[in-house]
Amino acid sequence: MTTSSQNILHKIIVENVYNETISDYNLVADRSIKWVMDFKGQVVNKIFLENYAIEFFKTMKEAGYTRIQIGGLESTAIPIVGALAILDTDGIICNSFYIRKSRKKSSLPNLIEGDIIKNIPIILVDDLLNSGSSFNKSRIILREKHNIEIAGVFVALRFRDREYYKEFHEKSIKIWSTFELDDFTKELGLKNIEQIKKDAPREDKYNIYKTNILCKANPYIVAPKSAPLIDKNRLYMGVDDGNFLCIDSSTSTVIWSFKVLFGAAGKIILSSPAIYQDFVFFGAYDGIFYCLEKHTGRVIWTCIDADWIGSSPCINHKQGVIYIGLEFGLWRKKGGIIAIDIKTGKPLWKNYDTMREYTHASPAYSSKHNIVVCGSNDHSMRAYDAKDGTLLWEYKTNGEVKYSAIFDDTRDLVIFGSMDGGLYALHMSDGSLYHRFEARYGFYSNPVQSGGVIYAGSLDKIVYAYDLDSREIVWKYETSGRIYATPLIDGERLFIGSNDGRLYELDLMTGRVCATIQLSERIVNRVQIEKNTTGKRTIYIATHACELYKAIEL
Numbered sequence: 001m002t003t004s005s006q007n008i009l010h011k012i013i014v015e016n017v018y019n020e021t022i023s024d025y026n027l028v029a030d031r032s033i034k035w036v037m038d039f040k041g042q043v044v045n046k047i048f049l050e051n052y053a054i055e056f057f058k059t060m061k062e063a064g065y066t067r068i069q070i071g072g073l074e075s076t077a078i079p080i081v082g083a084l085a086i087l088d089t090d091g092i093i094c095n096s097f098y099i100r101k102s103r104k105k106s107s108l109p110n111l112i113e114g115d116i117i118k119n120i121p122i123i124l125v126d127d128l129l130n131s132g133s134s135f136n137k138s139r140i141i142l143r144e145k146h147n148i149e150i151a152g153v154f155v156a157l158r159f160r161d162r163e164y165y166k167e168f169h170e171k172s173i174k175i176w177s178t179f180e181l182d183d184f185t186k187e188l189g190l191k192n193i194e195q196i197k198k199d200a201p202r203e204d205k206y207n208i209y210k211t212n213i214l215c216k217a218n219p220y221i222v223a224p225k226s227a228p229l230i231d232k233n234r235l236y237m238g239v240d241d242g243n244f245l246c247i248d249s250s251t252s253t254v255i256w257s258f259k260v261l262f263g264a265a266g267k268i269i270l271s272s273p274a275i276y277q278d279f280v281f282f283g284a285y286d287g288i289f290y291c292l293e294k295h296t297g298r299v300i301w302t303c304i305d306a307d308w309i310g311s312s313p314c315i316n317h318k319q320g321v322i323y324i325g326l327e328f329g330l331w332r333k334k335g336g337i338i339a340i341d342i343k344t345g346k347p348l349w350k351n352y353d354t355m356r357e358y359t360h361a362s363p364a365y366s367s368k369h370n371i372v373v374c375g376s377n378d379h380s381m382r383a384y385d386a387k388d389g390t391l392l393w394e395y396k397t398n399g400e401v402k403y404s405a406i407f408d409d410t411r412d413l414v415i416f417g418s419m420d421g422g423l424y425a426l427h428m429s430d431g432s433l434y435h436r437f438e439a440r441y442g443f444y445s446n447p448v449q450s451g452g453v454i455y456a457g458s459l460d461k462i463v464y465a466y467d468l469d470s471r472e473i474v475w476k477y478e479t480s481g482r483i484y485a486t487p488l489i490d491g492e493r494l495f496i497g498s499n500d501g502r503l504y505e506l507d508l509m510t511g512r513v514c515a516t517i518q519l520s521e522r523i524v525n526r527v528q529i530e531k532n533t534t535g536k537r538t539i540y541i542a543t544h545a546c547e548l549y550k551a552i553e554l
Helices: 004-017 025-029 046-062 077-086 133-146 166-170 181-188
Strands: 067-071 093-096 122-129 152-158 174-180 206-213 234-238 243-248 254-259 274-276 279-283 288-293 299-304 314-316 321-327 335-341 347-351 364-366 371-375 380-385 391-396 405-408 413-417 422-427 433-438 448-450 453-457 462-467 473-478 488-490 493-497 502-507 513-518 528-531 537-542 547-553
Touching (some): 004 046, 004 152, 004 174, 046 077, 046 152, 067 077, 077 093, 133 513, 174 181, 274 314, 321 371, 364 405, 371 413
Parallel strands (some): 067 093, 067 122, 122 152
Antiparallel strands (some): 243 254, 288 299, 314 321, 321 335, 335 347, 405 413, 448 453, 537 547
């Protein structure tokens, strides 16, 4: 028997929430969406919220709760949580909070707003329940930050049969919904989405282990951080407190650490390491470029020629030269590039005259052409003679060039992203434009290549696959967060992290999501992968919060 509040909510969903307008989402997702359920306008509607609250508290009372905590994930859940906190609770004592999708970049960087009370059941609320990914993210955040599992979820509308939500049932998490799609068959012709999709991404492909909290993170740095590098069962990376670490990949214990004593503007080590023989190299915001013995962390040499270094090194293995971008605090001298003898640490050449802004981008070396390229905040990509640093050509984009480049030796192209939303392919010979691939927002990561296809993640949240020969988009996949992480290709799979805290395993040919790993914090760097004798992967994931995870394939 339906209640008056259910009748009101049913009418609102039919008349105001259901929408057959085809949006730009179809163009992004490469799939046809014939309708959407858009509650955004209703979660600030007094009538909707009052009747949602009536159904919610009636359900909680029937379930026997006298005291609960109500929470939800921004942004749709925030007005719902707020309304439930102030409307008639039918005698149930409530505590409320909400969870941010990612930490704020200013003010207090909280992930959870409001207090969590131990031993009081948590009910997560939202407008609808489809795949359950938003609730799962909230669960992971609550579990990792407070060691608490939720008691249940409540929504106005459920898209699938209850049996679909296997993990909820395994954890004894209750699912309550005022309606399901089957309740709108008569008016809208809708039915519950099929219980199991054969091509649905797996969320149980890997066992996830949080191996280490490496340091107290700086959450205000909005950029890729020092990415882990694996070498013979050891991981090397810098962290926010200024320590450069060598970690045993099997036990996750720190073998040695090297402390950089100071930095600038809250930054100490953002440079990702490079390895050559028995040495590991990185730069720091104390202006020093370091060469350490990789087994012990002992300093071999340092090169002090900059005010800050955020760039990552690249190595010319054949000639024993290492290249790095430098930054300076002078009005007429802000950026540059230096070539250093890898054995002695002595500069071989410097070019501080051509870059007019800071050089956070990292150099890339082409052995075929004996050329070094490097981008700059002055919007340009430049090519230098690797022998003496002579400027060979310059190409101007319309945005800062923040990261590195890759080379396509088959087509003699250099490929890189710009903050103007372009992924550029230039001719190596003269820097002329071969093609500019378009994204909605900028690129703050490296592209990668397989055959004639370039893969890149953008700040528009989308992973793109571009065909170099046809100059067309092969496929694209939209994540739920901005992408700062550089992708990694392993066999027929592409692994890429997003600011939504999720690592995506995509099919290289089609862009289909094969598996996902949901973490509580942003993933802003390339992951590292080891394989055992049977070909099973172990994935090492460093988060924006200086946490290190190990994901072992089952």
